[in-house]
Amino acid sequence: MKQTTRFGLKYTFADRELKQSREGPGQPKPAEEAAARTQQAAAEPGFAGERQESMQQVLHELDSLIGLSQVKELVREIRAFVEICRRRERFQLKNESLVLHMIFKGNPGTGKTTVARILGKMLAELKVLPKGHLVEVERADLVGEYIGHTAQKCREQLKKAMGGILFIDEAYSLARGGAKDFGKEAIDTLVKAMEDHKNEIILILAGYEKEMENFLSTNPGLRSRFPIHLHFPDYSCDELMEIAQLMVRERQYQLSVGAAEYLRQYLQQQVDANRPNFSNARLVRNLIERAIRRQALRLVDRRIYTRDDLIMLLREDFVLPAGEEAGIYIWQA
Numbered sequence: 001m002k003q004t005t006r007f008g009l010k011y012t013f014a015d016r017e018l019k020q021s022r023e024g025p026g027q028p029k030p031a032e033e034a035a036a037r038t039q040q041a042a043a044e045p046g047f048a049g050e051r052q053e054s055m056q057q058v059l060h061e062l063d064s065l066i067g068l069s070q071v072k073e074l075v076r077e078i079r080a081f082v083e084i085c086r087r088r089e090r091f092q093l094k095n096e097s098l099v100l101h102m103i104f105k106g107n108p109g110t111g112k113t114t115v116a117r118i119l120g121k122m123l124a125e126l127k128v129l130p131k132g133h134l135v136e137v138e139r140a141d142l143v144g145e146y147i148g149h150t151a152q153k154c155r156e157q158l159k160k161a162m163g164g165i166l167f168i169d170e171a172y173s174l175a176r177g178g179a180k181d182f183g184k185e186a187i188d189t190l191v192k193a194m195e196d197h198k199n200e201i202i203l204i205l206a207g208y209e210k211e212m213e214n215f216l217s218t219n220p221g222l223r224s225r226f227p228i229h230l231h232f233p234d235y236s237c238d239e240l241m242e243i244a245q246l247m248v249r250e251r252q253y254q255l256s257v258g259a260a261e262y263l264r265q266y267l268q269q270q271v272d273a274n275r276p277n278f279s280n281a282r283l284v285r286n287l288i289e290r291a292i293r294r295q296a297l298r299l300v301d302r303r304i305y306t307r308d309d310l311i312m313l314l315r316e317d318f319v320l321p322a323g324e325e326a327g328i329y330i331w332q333a
């Protein structure tokens with residue numbers, strides 16, 4: 001049976017069973033029918049059955065992110081909404097149309113890409129998206145240099161993202177250069193694809209809050225196509241420290257007391273400086289990865305070392321030589 005809605009495919013089998021049970025010998029009494037339906041709803045995949053475990057994993061991944069309480073709540077809302085739409089559909093109740101294109105607003109390193117990746121997995125578990133993978137692109141991946149080039153580039157990226165999420169970072173830059181710029185053509189191509197493949201792809205436009213607001217107000221047609229807006233606030237110093245502890249734990253390292261003290265002090269300074277390009281959790285990741293390399297350098301020529309030596313990151317691994325900014329010796333962004 002062909003999939004006609006986001007929920008169609010998943011339910012055809014169960015629906016057929018339900019239909020057969022209704023058409024079976026003798027007409028079921030209304031009470032029996034109601035009981036059958038209740039049972040059917042209880043056996044709903046997503047909240048029960050084999051899918052539950054992977055959904056639990058996805059939710060666990062979401063929960064283990066530090067802070068982001070509003071984002072987490074909205075993601076849970078989306079999940080509940082999809083589930084309820086699906087249950088209502090089974091009782092032939094009317095549903096709001098499920099448009100899940102989103103705008104993610106926030107500074108760099110606030111978790112936008114991370115949350116988009118988790119959302120993709122969640123929507124795949126919910127069978128809203130066939131695959132749920134994330135394809136992250138920016139202006140250069142979409143906008144070409146000559147006539148026809150832009151459409152071709154967009155088509156390529158859309159094809160890659162089909163079945164999942166197309167995540168456009170710094171999306172406002174598509175509007176750079178005004179009406180004659182090929183960016184406009186990219187926007188038009190994307191909008192058309194959203195309509196043509198509405199059950200196969202979700203678009204997320206991401207970028208700095210102010211720029212995104214500006215972008216949406218100069219492209220009023222876009223706003224209504226992206227009904228879900230998520231705001232990613234800057235992290236506090238405490239949250240950045242929690243993120244740091246999480247990151248070192250994941251990598252099987254540990255911060256010494258001195259290292260933690262130094263890092264907290266450094267991050268507090270950065271938070272207080274309130275620079276527009278402050279890169280939040282990404283800065284933390286860079287500092288840790290750099291400290292890991294410096295620890296390696298500190299230990300590599302030693303003949304005697306313990307397991308603890310290999311685990312522990314010391315203050316001296318973090319301390320930056322005077323005048324050197326974190327991020328200069330970064331291997332990967």
Ligand SMILES: Nc1ncnc2c1ncn2[C@@H]1O[C@H](COP(=O)(O)OP(=O)(O)O)[C@@H](O)[C@H]1O
Binds near residue numbers: 064065109
């Ligand atoms: N709340 C968080 N908890 C734990 N790690 C986080 C959190 N937010 C971001 N990170 C980590 O920080 C890095 C940058 O996050 P990312 O999602 O790429 O940010 P953005 O897309 O907003 O620039 C990633 O390594 C990510 O895992």
Ligand SMILES: [Mg+2]
Binds near residue numbers: 112113114169
């Ligand atoms: Mg990102």
